[in-house]
Amino acid sequence: MNDRFAIPELDAxxxxxxxxxxxxxxxxxxxxxxxxxxxxxxxxxxNGMAQVGVDTVLFPDTVLPVExxxxxxxxxxxxxxxxxxxxxxxxLAALEEYAVRNPSPQLIIVDxxxxxxxxxxxxxxxxxxxxxxxxxxxxxxxxxxxxKANFTKSEQRHPFYLNESLVGMAVRLQPEINPVFVSxxxxxxxxxxxxxxxTLTTNFRLPDNLRRxxxxxxx
DNA sequence: GCGACAG
DNA sequence: ATCTTGTCGC
Numbered sequence: 001m002n003d004r005f006a007i008p009e010l011d012a013x014x015x016x017x018x019x020x021x022x023x024x025x026x027x028x029x030x031x032x033x034x035x036x037x038x039x040x041x042x043x044x045x046x047n048g049m050a051q052v053g054v055d056t057v058l059f060p061d062t063v064l065p066v067e068x069x070x071x072x073x074x075x076x077x078x079x080x081x082x083x084x085x086x087x088x089x090x091x092l093a094a095l096e097e098y099a100v101r102n103p104s105p106q107l108i109i110v111d112x113x114x115x116x117x118x119x120x121x122x123x124x125x126x127x128x129x130x131x132x133x134x135x136x137x138x139x140x141x142x143x144x145x146x147x148k149a150n151f152t153k154s155e156q157r158h159p160f161y162l163n164e165s166l167v168g169m170a171v172r173l174q175p176e177i178n179p180v181f182v183s184x185x186x187x188x189x190x191x192x193x194x195x196x197x198x199t200l201t202t203n204f205r206l207p208d209n210l211r212r213x214x215x216x217x218x219x
Numbered sequence: 220g221c222g223a224c225a226g
Numbered sequence: 227a228t229c230t231t232g233t234c235g236c
Binding site (some may be wrong): 004005041042043044078080081083084086087111112113116117118122123137139140141142143144145181 | 223224225226
């Protein structure tokens, strides 16, 4: 499977960080009016810097000005299955910078996976473990093997599993359009995450919050 | 056996 | 992720 990219030292760190995660019902996030939802997208520049787009929505639909924050990139390369170590520290640094001028968010959404990951520890889990905040991972491509063969164009949702357990959902946010892949990272239930993502979506393949964060990371 | 692998 | 022209459609 992912043996080709296996990095045992990082596997060990993932196992430790995993113990920080909390999926108990009583600590699961449910959005309330005014809750601050922060969405982050990172782009890597030629000069060793990372340009981070940070979008803020006050639930359900108050959009605050999007921010762009510069952070030095990590020295580790991108390796499939270990993206959290590549992008996670950058995201954390951007959140610290964000916190200088803003209240703490109630939820963080990242561009990548949560537990829909070979060891159930994607970027959203890393951010959840490090911050203690609820997180959602929203990816444009799947990482786990999943048969798109039986996911017809007319179906809106298609669950995917790791071993026997449900770890995420492929969701078409627009009819007939390629799905996005949603999974929880920390202190969230998948169904809550899916409803919230729908709320943040208007007329595009990606939710508006992620589109704004993406745009801010590239200008 | 070969392929495929978030950003 | 990024490299890119033209093209279609609102």
